[in-house]
Amino acid sequence: MQRIVVLAGGIGGARFIRGLKSAAPDAEITVIGNTGDDIHLFGLKVCPDLDTLMYTLGGGIHEEQGWGRADETFVVKEELAAYGVGPEWFGLGDRDFATHIVRTQMIAAGYPLSAVTEALCARWQPGVRILPMTDDRVETHVLIDTADLGDSVAGDAAEGRKAVHFQEYWVRLRASVDAHAVVPVGADAAKPGPGVLEAIAEADVILFPPSNPVVSVGTILAVPGIREAIADAGVPVVGLSPVVGDAPVRGMADKVLAAVGVETTAAAVARHYGSGLLDGWLVDTVDADSVPSVEEAGIRCRAVPLMMTGTEATARMARQALELAEEVRA
Ligand code: GDP
Numbered sequence: 356m357q358r359i360v361v362l363a364g365g366i367g368g369a370r371f372i373r374g375l376k377s378a379a380p381d382a383e384i385t386v387i388g389n390t391g392d393d394i395h396l397f398g399l400k401v402c403p404d405l406d407t408l409m410y411t412l413g414g415g416i417h418e419e420q421g422w423g424r425a426d427e428t429f430v431v432k433e434e435l436a437a438y439g440v441g442p443e444w445f446g447l448g449d450r451d452f453a454t455h456i457v458r459t460q461m462i463a464a465g466y467p468l469s470a471v472t473e474a475l476c477a478r479w480q481p482g483v484r485i486l487p488m489t490d491d492r493v494e495t496h497v498l499i500d501t502a503d504l505g506d507s508v509a510g511d512a513a514e515g516r517k518a519v520h521f522q523e524y525w526v527r528l529r530a531s532v533d534a535h536a537v538v539p540v541g542a543d544a545a546k547p548g549p550g551v552l553e554a555i556a557e558a559d560v561i562l563f564p565p566s567n568p569v570v571s572v573g574t575i576l577a578v579p580g581i582r583e584a585i586a587d588a589g590v591p592v593v594g595l596s597p598v599v600g601d602a603p604v605r606g607m608a609d610k611v612l613a614a615v616g617v618e619t620t621a622a623a624v625a626r627h628y629g630s631g632l633l634d635g636w637l638v639d640t641v642d643a644d645s646v647p648s649v650e651e652a653g654i655r656c657r658a659v660p661l662m663m664t665g666t667e668a669t670a671r672m673a674r675q676a677l678e679l680a681e682e683v684r685a
């Protein structure tokens with residue numbers, strides 16, 4: 356049986372893995388999920404990327420939105436707002452709240468996040484093993500200039516640089532100001548979660564889905580030991596570009612790429628990962644011109660359609676990634 360390991364953020368990762376399951380129904384798929392986006396809200400531990408993976412693969416996702424639950428209501432949020440209790444900028448629905456309550460309760464009882472995730476997945480049956488990158492606390496912070504905020508956000512009196520939680524940057528500020536640095540706080544002292552290094556060592560192929568290269572895949576790679584394990588695994592590592600036609604397909608990845616000095620092009624993202632890590636890279640057909648420059652960097656590259664418009668189109672992308680992996684292996 357083929358063992359596939361995927362490093363994933365939220366929407367881009369989850370949708371790709373749905374296609375991968377359809378392309379490789381007999382494979383054993385292990386997903387290493389980003390937890391740098393995690394945030395505590397209303398006393399609850401919220402893991403946006405793990406939940407997006409679980410809901411998307413388990414059939415509970417709000418399809419159009421790409422995150423949160425289908426058929427959601429927001430009564431609890433309204434009631435909290437009536438008490439003046441925020442933040443209001445992070446949309447937690449009633450169904451979603453239950454997940455965070457169960458998670459927080461289990462963590463308070465002493466279970467590590469990996470065990471909690473396994474318990475939550477017992478309900479959702481995602482059809483893949485979802486492993487948090489670490490059981491330790493890692494929180495991605497973004498460094499911004501308070502001067503850039505203008506009058507848009509009240510209460511930020513201090514001048515100069517300021518670190519905000521990734522969710523505050525992404526959801527509250529909608530990445531409307533420049534990011535000067537992205538820091539996965541706590542990553543340097545974090546240990547890979549149970550099973551993570553083992554899964555990588557036993558993998559036949561490792562895939563980077565079209566997830567955010569900085570705040571999703573980059574954060575996972577920042578946990579000491581994970582990057583090294585991938586480089587040492589001795590199996591093909593193939594990625595798919597989240598950047599198509601010099602722009603992220605969805606979201607504001609250009610802002611965080613700029614913060615780490617990487618141009619928003621499919622080729623620049625491949626070079627950012629580098630040939631020490633990446634053996635193969637898929638770019639969209641609109642970026643076919645960039646294939647030679649990626650190959651010059653020592654990474655085998657193909658141009659294929661990379662828009663995840665449905666499960667069939669996404670399965671085709673997954674098949675092409677697996678084919679490129681076999682080419683690399685041979
Ligand atoms: P997040 O944690 O929810 O932001 O999700 P990920 O990090 O897993 O994925 C976000 C990335 O997915 C964004 O940078 C998008 O550009 C990329 N993305 C979303 N949809 C598509 C698609 O259809 N094709 C490609 N190639 N990339 C996509």
Ligand code: CA
Nearest residue numbers: 364365392404
């Ligand atoms: Ca995310």
